[in-house]
Amino acid sequence: MKTEGSFRRIDAATASQLLARDNVLVLDSRDSASFELAHIANAHPLSGDNLDITLLSVPKITPILLVCYHGNASQIYGQIFADFGFKEIYSLDGGFEAWQQLHPTSASPVLSPKLAHWLQQHGYPGNNLEAVAEHGMTPLMRSSKAGDTAIVLELIQAGASPHTQNGDGNHALWLACVVANLDTLDVLIRAGSSLDHQNDNGATCLMYAASTGKHAVVEKLLAAGARPQLKTLDDFSALDMAATIECLRLLRRVGMEPLQTAE
Numbered sequence: 001m002k003t004e005g006s007f008r009r010i011d012a013a014t015a016s017q018l019l020a021r022d023n024v025l026v027l028d029s030r031d032s033a034s035f036e037l038a039h040i041a042n043a044h045p046l047s048g049d050n051l052d053i054t055l056l057s058v059p060k061i062t063p064i065l066l067v068c069y070h071g072n073a074s075q076i077y078g079q080i081f082a083d084f085g086f087k088e089i090y091s092l093d094g095g096f097e098a099w100q101q102l103h104p105t106s107a108s109p110v111l112s113p114k115l116a117h118w119l120q121q122h123g124y125p126g127n128n129l130e131a132v133a134e135h136g137m138t139p140l141m142r143s144s145k146a147g148d149t150a151i152v153l154e155l156i157q158a159g160a161s162p163h164t165q166n167g168d169g170n171h172a173l174w175l176a177c178v179v180a181n182l183d184t185l186d187v188l189i190r191a192g193s194s195l196d197h198q199n200d201n202g203a204t205c206l207m208y209a210a211s212t213g214k215h216a217v218v219e220k221l222l223a224a225g226a227r228p229q230l231k232t233l234d235d236f237s238a239l240d241m242a243a244t245i246e247c248l249r250l251l252r253r254v255g256m257e258p259l260q261t262a263e
Contacts, residue, residue, distance in 0.1 A: 006082030007066075007089035009075065012102040015065060015092050025058060028067045029077060030096060033150070037112075037157035040067060040099060046077065055084050063088040069190050070095040097192070115154045118143070129160040136166035144172040144188060147181030152188065162193035169199035177205050177221075180214045185221075195226040202232035210238040215246035222254050 010018065018024055019040070026043035028035055035045050046054065046066070058064075064081055066074035066089065074091040081089045092099065111119070116126055124131050124139050132138055140160040143151040152172075156162060165171050173193040176184045189195070198204055206226040209217035218238075222228070228238045228251050242248040 007075070007078030007091055009071070009078075009091045009093050011093050012098040015090065015099065016102065018063070018065060018090060021063065024063045024065055026065045026067060027054070027077070028096070029073050030067070030069055033153055034069075034096075034157065037154060038100070039096070040065075043067065051077075051080070055081070058086075060084075060086045061088075062086070063090070065090045065092060067092045067099070068095045070097055070192075111158060112154060115151060115158065118148075118151050129155060129158060130164060132166075136168075138164050138166075138172075140164070140172045141166060141170075141175050144184055145175035145178055147176070147179035147184050149181060149183040149187055152176075152184050156187065156191045162188050162191045163197075165197075165199075169201075171197055173197070174199065174205050174208060177209050177214065177217050180209075180217050182216060182220055185217065189220075189224050195221060195224055196230060198230065198232075202230075202234075204230055204238070206230075206238045207232065207236070207241050210247045210251060211241035211243055213243040213247060215244060215250060218247050218250050222250060228254055 019026070026040050027046035028039050028043045029046045030039075032045060035043075064086055066077045066081070068074040068077075071091065071093045072095075074095065078089050078091040094101075111126055119126050119139060122139065122142060123133060129140070130138055133142070137145075138160070140152065140155045140162065141164070143155060162172050171193060173185070173188045173195070174197070176188055195206075196204055204226065206218065206221045206228060207230075209221060231237050239248070239251045242251055
């Protein structure tokens with residue numbers, strides 16, 4: 001168990017033990033759609049909209065377990081609750097993703113009527129979210145390429161992997177860059193889709209976005225931590241491929257520091 005200031009970081013196993021107590025208040029700061037699809041039993045949503053009333057109305061002796069996507073935002077909230085005088089505060093390391101890994105859902109995904117209809121409409125079985133259609137397209141890839149953020153989110157919450165690749169070695173995040181829906185990109189990035197995955201030609205999402213002049217996508221990927229130093233099999237970087245002045249400026253602003261390689 002790690003201590004940060006006046007709150008404590010705990011792993012999912014320790015959180016399970018903590019929740020054996022009946023007085024723990026679980027506060028989940030993920031977006032409302034993610035919360036509605038799945039959350040820890042008896043959890044309550046937490047956001048900037050209800051933070052003040054929560055701080056003022058909850059007794060400070062109440063044990064608080066804070067949950068987010070991956071365990072980062074919960075630490076920020078943890079310090080806020082500590083600064084406000086709460087005595088027993090926990091931040092779940094790894095966030096809800098770590099909780100789901102420890103407490104997996106049943107083997108057959110639970111699908112909303114909307115998602116079940118979408119799968120049927122596109123010829124996918126309802127019991128296999130990794131089923132492939134033409135060109136190796138999984139349901140997540142197809143919905144990502146269409147920029148259908150709601151379906152992308154539901155698929156991920158139901159267990160679809162953001163890491164699966166098609167026949168060209170591209171994954172869902174790459175295909176989301178094609179349609180350039182920034183909300184879809186956000187969902188996939190939060191789900192852990194690899195920013196720096198290189199396809200069969202060594203190209204990354206950042207390279208594709210730069211080469212097609214999608215400067216908003218370039219900006220989003222860079223902000224999330226995509227590395228512009230990577231090169232294709234032909235030794236081209238995202239900067240080499242920049243198709244517009246906007247993309248060029250964004251990539252130059254980040255700087256082209258050399259990659260650190262292991263000795």
